[in-house]
Amino acid sequence: SQYPVLVTGGAGFVGSHACKALARAGYGPVVYDSLVGGVAEAVQWGPLEKGCLSERDRLLSVFDRYRPVAVLHFAGFIEAGESVHAPRRFYRNNVALTLALLDVMRASGVDILVFSSSAAVYGMPDAVPIPENHPLHPVSPYGWTKAMVEQMLADAAAAEGLRYAALRYFNASGAHPDGDLAENHAPETHLIPLAIQAAFGARPPLSVFGTDYDTPDGTCIRDYVHVCDLADAHVLALRHLLEGGDSLVVNLGVGRGASVRDVVDTVGAVTGRPVPTMVAPRRPGDPAVLVADPRRAEGLLGWRPRYTVLSDHVAHAVAALRSRPAALSPG
Numbered sequence: 409s410q411y412p413v414l415v416t417g418g419a420g421f422v423g424s425h426a427c428k429a430l431a432r433a434g435y436g437p438v439v440y441d442s443l444v445g446g447v448a449e450a451v452q453w454g455p456l457e458k459g460c461l462s463e464r465d466r467l468l469s470v471f472d473r474y475r476p477v478a479v480l481h482f483a484g485f486i487e488a489g490e491s492v493h494a495p496r497r498f499y500r501n502n503v504a505l506t507l508a509l510l511d512v513m514r515a516s517g518v519d520i521l522v523f524s525s526s527a528a529v530y531g532m533p534d535a536v537p538i539p540e541n542h543p544l545h546p547v548s549p550y551g552w553t554k555a556m557v558e559q560m561l562a563d564a565a566a567a568e569g570l571r572y573a574a575l576r577y578f579n580a581s582g583a584h585p586d587g588d589l590a591e592n593h594a595p596e597t598h599l600i601p602l603a604i605q606a607a608f609g610a611r612p613p614l615s616v617f618g619t620d621y622d623t624p625d626g627t628c629i630r631d632y633v634h635v636c637d638l639a640d641a642h643v644l645a646l647r648h649l650l651e652g653g654d655s656l657v658v659n660l661g662v663g664r665g666a667s668v669r670d671v672v673d674t675v676g677a678v679t680g681r682p683v684p685t686m687v688a689p690r691r692p693g694d695p696a697v698l699v700a701d702p703r704r705a706e707g708l709l710g711w712r713p714r715y716t717v718l719s720d721h722v723a724h725a726v727a728a729l730r731s732r733p734a735a736l737s738p739g
């Protein structure tokens with residue numbers, strides 16, 4: 409392609425979907441991934457360069473070989489709960505290695521970056537839907553790593569002419585309707601794949617973390633945004649920056665919430681198999697409601713999510729999990 413793009417974490421769930429969208433939009437994704445969280449089979453739209461962001465010489469040579477016009481930076485640890493127990497691993501991997509990436513970008517003359525941030529930067533929101541100017545007060549080291557990288561990017565942009573887009577994902581869900589890219593986290597902690605697997609008897613009953621929240625049905629409400637819509641937002645952000653647009657920070661959510669109970673019911677309806685559940689204590693750090701105000705992404709990027717119906721997310725996730733037979737078989 410005329411437009412090679414380096415994609416760190418391109419073997420992961422969101423990164424691999426973004427590679428597919430990039431290829432369809434005429435870019436040439438080059439995946440740089442350690443394969444610690446990602447899987448090689450998800451890299452289908454360009455070369456895979458296996459490596460860690462800590463390997464400076466290796467990374468420099470990849471920049472030198474492919475001459476990317478920009479970097480999409482997905483690589484990072486994602487489990488907020490785990491980050492509480494292993495904060496240094498998260499600060500090293502998510503913050504220190506993003507700084508290492510910025511160093512290599514600078515040395516290689518690449519100054520456009522699209523960064524995977526998170527709604528976790530908001531912590532327990534004061535009100536919903538959440539606009540981007542809501543104060544940042546993360547409640548986990550994971551959330552802090554995302555907030556710190558955003559600050560680093562803002563400072564580097566002011567000082568050195570880096571231009572960046574920080575995309576604050578709400579709850580990534582679904583899968584490409586082609587069924588070729590399933591969510592594949594090990595261990596899986598995300599609600600929708602866990603509920604689907606419980607419905608198929610591939611897991612024990614789903615633990616519902618708290619039924620006494622101040623929400624209509626007592627369970628937590630989240631803004632589930634389809635992974636293909638996230639992928640499209642990356643392409644739009646990349647195009648915006650390549651065309652000379654200003655740096656930006658935007659929420660990526662649909663602007664509507666679904667409760668854990670809604671998800672359980674939807675999985676039951678889509679699969680025809682009721683999800684066995686049990687009530688469990690609240691999970692520390694879970695806000696009752698997280699819903700995006702997505703208007704800035706629409707205004708600045710023209711991004712509008714295509715998949716706003718939860719049953720489509722679930723149906724796509726089921727179809728993709730079927731392509732990994734082990735995911736849905738008991739045991």
Ligand code: UFG
Pocket residue numbers: 486487488526527528577578579580597598599600602614615616617618628629630668691694698
């Ligand atoms: N939940 C359960 N049982 C489970 C798993 C989850 O009840 O077995 C509940 C959680 O308590 C939460 C909801 O389902 O209320 C969604 O939980 P997920 O773990 O799927 O997602 P989170 O909202 O915790 O976190 C996700 C990403 C984070 C990101 C955050 C931002 O994993 O990286 O969204 O919104 F920071």
